[in-house]
Amino acid sequence: MITPTASSGISLMPHQQQIHDFLVDHPFAGAWLGVGAGKTLTTLSVLQTVRPMGHILVVAPVAIARSTWIDEIEKWGFPMRTKSLIVDQNDRKLSKAKRLERFREVATDPPTMYFINQELLTQPPQETKLLTPVPEAVPAPTVSPEATAILGLLRARGPLGADELIDAYRALVPGDANGRPVAKTKVRSWIQELLKSALVTWEAYFCRSCSGGGCAQCRFGLVDQLPVHNINGQDTIVWPFQTVIIDESQGFKSHDSRRFLALASVRPAMTRLIELTGTPAPGGLHDLWSQVYLLDQGRALGQNVTAFRDRWFTPKMVPGTTTPAKWIPTANAEAEIHQAISHLVMSAQNTSLQLPALSIQDVNVTLPPDLLRAYKDFKRDLVLDIVQTYTSDDGNLTQSVESIIAVNQAVLTSKLMQFASGTLYTADPDDPATKGRYEVIHDKKIEMAEYLVRNSGGEPVLIAYHFKSDKEQLLTRLRKAGVDAQAFDGSRDMVRRWNTKQIPVLLLHPAAAGHGLNLQHGGSTMIWYTLPFSLEHYLQTNGRLFRTGQTKPVIIHRLIAKGTQDERMPSVLADKQEVQDDLIEAVSGDFTAEQALLAALEEEIREDLSDFWRSGRL
Structure with missing residues (x-):
């Protein structure tokens, strides 16, 4: 929990001031700023201007929710009371019990800015593990009289949780001479005796309260745990966060995801919603409906995804079925969609944004x-x-x-x-x-990675990997060579040590740590060990070093195994980048820009795999 006492003077860049003014004037709006363009700082300045009432909730990928916002608040001295729903004051992950306790404290806390990762907004129903008696064996194992009594109780009452069974046994058995009940530790030891004798097992059961349908007893996300009141005959979640900020809103691009449905259910209770992203539609114009719905509840793009698709898309069916494999935008769909959402989102195209020089080098690896x-x-x-x-x-x-x-x-x-x-x-x-x-299979890529590390002039190097096996082999190889390579663990302490140049080589997975981290102070060299299919992951990971505040030219090496599909990945990412740029330009305030030239390539991996498959088999 951090409570700075005063805010230092902040001078926003022109593009940040443009976004600031737009968000101040539009309570429900999106800001599409490029990676490293200052989305966090701009939004904090908006909050200082509008001074919203009540609680504020920031929903973001875990790395951003865990460190980026709090670091920026500390850096600039914003006078905000903050509280993480992910980690404690020492940046240690909260246990489920402690997290649920913090959820309950929201109702009594003074106005606070909370931080939570997208995955903890809501969770699926969890099964309950109960102690269950097994059918009697012949001959039955011999256990103590106390364990036998507990077994009889369990057979009489049916499956019970450990605490339930302990309380039930202590209530039935007389206490000692002073009236004290049997110690819980003793009862647990007798239960362990039954488990070791295989007279009792742990079995999974649906929640008793909802039979698996989902309730506060078996779902442990934030929305799941909030109180529900009956208002005009309808159960309504009591939503305590009048202001919500969604950082990296492309995480809500799926219209049927649990996280989207959870936020959509409480959207009417919000008075301000800000969506931030540098990659609003990494998989094409089809990714936009759910993000825009959270802003205007369906007025711009349709009340549901079916209406959205019927108006602007045609289905491409799986051969021989009536199941859509892909939705293809109609001729004028992109321009019309961009125009329809122009009052809701803004992307400031600004040539005065000072970014370092960027050099992307494809490094050939010969097998x-x-x-x-x-x-x-x-x-x-x-x-x-x-x-x-x-x-x-x-x-x-x-x-x-x-x-x-x-x-x-x-x-x-x-x-x-x-x-x-x-x-x-x-x-x-x-x-x-x-x-x-x-x-x-071979060590040619890892040899090249080691060569590049050794020839980095002693400067720290960031390596983006894809497979766990790559990480393990890189760590082993580099450490054996005397290089202190470390895998990113998500902690603020590791971010600090990297930015103070205490980590010579940092291994990072794009899906886990490619968003929001300010790593520009620790180094300026990156190696892509394996290029990703996802444009979002690619741009966001590059943006850990290539961002404002970087004082050196950024060099990004992409390892390309000659004769393999590695060779095609740069062009695939370039095609997606072109579509992404068209979309951002269309909502930048300059609506005379040319209509987008290409229909969006689907980012979903199955489509990419199909393309590779067809080209390789023909």
Whole structure:
């Protein structure tokens, strides 16, 4: 909890002032600012201007909700009472019990700015684990008289939770001479005795209150835990946050996601809603409906997604079915949609924004001819034979040949990505003991990564990886070479240590830490070990270093394994970038801009995989 006493003077850049004025004048609005353009600072200045009543809720990806906002409030001295619903004062993740306690404290707290990650807005119903008696065995295991009594109680009453069973037993059994009940620790030991004897097991059951339908007893998100009052015969959630800020609003692009439906249900209780993003539609104009609905409750783009689709899209069906695989925008859809939302969102295009020089360099990685042949054979035949070496029970080295089979296009593309990066997962889906198992196929990419690290002039390097196996191999290789490489753990302390140049190499996964982190002070060199399919992940991760406040030219190396699908990824991302830029320009205040030239490429990975599949098989 942080409560600065005074706000230092802040001078906004022209594009930030333009956004500030728009958000002040529009209680329900979106601001589309590029990565590193100062969305957080601009929004904090808006709050200082309008001084909203009551609580404020910031909903964001976990890294942003955990550190970015609080860091900016501290940096600029904004006089706001803040409280995290994710971590404690020492940046340690809250336990479920402590988090639920903080949810309840919202009702009695003075006006506060709260922070929560998107995943904790709402959660699916959780099953309850109950102690359940098993059918009597013959002969029955021998246990203590006390354990036998507890077993009899459980069989009489049916499955119970541990605390319920303990309380029930203590209520039935006489206490000691002073009237004190049996110690809970003793009862727990007798329950453990029953579990070890296999007379009792833990079984999962639906919630008793709702039978799995979902209620406060089995759903532990913020919206799920808020009180519900009956108003005019209708159950209504008591929503205590008059002002809501959604940072990285593209996280709400799915119209049927739990998080969107949860916020949509409480949207009428809000008096101000601000949506922030640098990538509003990373997968095309189809991603916009739910984000815009939260702003105006359906007035601009339709009351539901069906109306939106009927007006501006035509379905592309899965062959041989009536199921839409993709929604294709009609001829004038993009221009019309952009115009329809122009009063709700603004993107300030500003040439005076001072950003460092940016150099993106594709670094070729050459695979040995035999490996490249194996890659191409795998792509053609969907089967790859690899030799595994292991130590047998008698201590001798033994080799065996294992076949890796790609059962469909998605699996094949994932396997080819792994192959190009140097490792290949070999887990047997029918054998949980093999989960996470992989084989090292080659070390050519990792050699190049080490070379680039060693030739960075002693400056820290950020490495973006895709697979866990890549992370493990990078950490092992670099540490063996004497480089202190560390994987990002999400903590504010690690952000601080990186920005004070205490971490020579930081490994970061785009999906987990590609948004919102201010890492520009710690280094200016990044390596993409494997390029992502997602434009959002690509731009946001680049923006950790390429942003305002960076004092050095930024160099981004993209490792490209020659002869593999790595070679196509730069053009795929460039095509998506063109569509994204058209959308942002259309709502920048300059509505004479040319109509968007291309229909949006779907960002959803299955569409990308289909494209790769078709091009590779023809």
